[in-house]
């Protein structure tokens with residue numbers, strides 16, 4: 001593990017690993033989280049009952065949570081994606097969308113997330129007759145409600161929406177236009193998702209070119225189930241601002257026997273241009289994009305100072321949270337609070353909200369939050385004596 005902040009002034013400070021409780025309290029920033037991949041199991045069951053959906057594999061919340069995790073554990077992105085049929089099925093009405101979005105914001109806030117960009121594909125929520133606009137407005141309403149409830153419970157969170165187009169479908173331009181229409185009303189950008197192999201991002205060039213002309217922002221799922229060509233297309237043909245996953249960039253990095261690291265042209269470009277990588281370790285283990293936390297490319301990419309960020313992808317299918325992702329990384333790589341802060345600042349720098357707001361989040365929320373946690377060891381005697 002490397003840390004740019006281990007300077008001489010830090011000599012007296014133990015660089016110990018954060019406890020799970022400190023990880024949860026630490027301010028965190030989430031850029032890659034799917035709304036339809038983060039429902040509470042109990043909510044899936046209640047919504048299914050309310051809407052007459054009878055195809056759920058389990059009717060007990062705990063068992064359903066386990067079912068999602070195990071079904072998503074197949075080693076294949078295609079099979080992982082099949083599980084979304086159930087969550088999308090219960091997210092077809094306005095009330096369901098408001099509820100799911102509100103609970104999403106609440107759950108993230110309770111986990112210490114202070115800023116999140118949550119994505120979903122509006123085209124997957126039209127089965128009961130909602131229009132694309134009604135879907136976006138319902139989700140926005142839910143996020144605002146969730147932010148309010150979080151505040152009442154003593155948490156501060158800001159949630160922006162990313163509108164996703166499905167890469168196997170042909171609605172990308174329409175969804176990009178929708179993202180542009182709602183850009184000052186809760187939507188901060190655009191994304192494409194779905195099976196990667198056989199569906200290159202260049203299929204949707206018209207959508208990306210439209211967004212560029214509108215000076216809007218987008219990220220592309222690339223380099224997850226498919227390798228370097230997908231990353232190259234996403235960046236050099238489509239002009240993505242960020243990469244969803246991007247783990248396969250590791251294929252363009254060579255480590256010689258003497259430990260010398262050599263970056264290929266594409267990996268150099270990604271690092272030099274500070275292209276944010278939205279990395280989702282647990283999801284990658286489930287879809288076979290990585291073999292273990294210890295061997296996850298995020299460790300090397302962090303050492304090489306790529307702009308790596310830590311994300312959940314699908315909290316339900318991966319049985320995870322931002323805190324859990326960090327717990328895994330702390331265990332695998334020995335990360336400290338300085339490392340956590342580094343990932344968090346990386347993420348905030350890479351968000352799609354305006355620069356002045358990102359800067360204020362970093363200086364007024366994230367850095368003071370970490371400073372508070374990092375100073376706790378100074379008061380450890382006071383804590384133990386009064387405990």
Ligand SMILES: O=c1[nH]cnc2c1ncn2[C@H]1C[C@H](O)[C@@H](CO)O1
Nearest residue numbers: 034036084119120121164193194221
């Ligand atoms: O990790 C992913 N890769 C590609 N597509 C994904 C991933 N996680 C979720 N999706 C898909 C399934 C959802 O229904 C859709 C919109 O959120 O995005």
Ligand SMILES: [Zn+2]
Nearest residue numbers: 193221244313
């Ligand atoms: Zn994803």
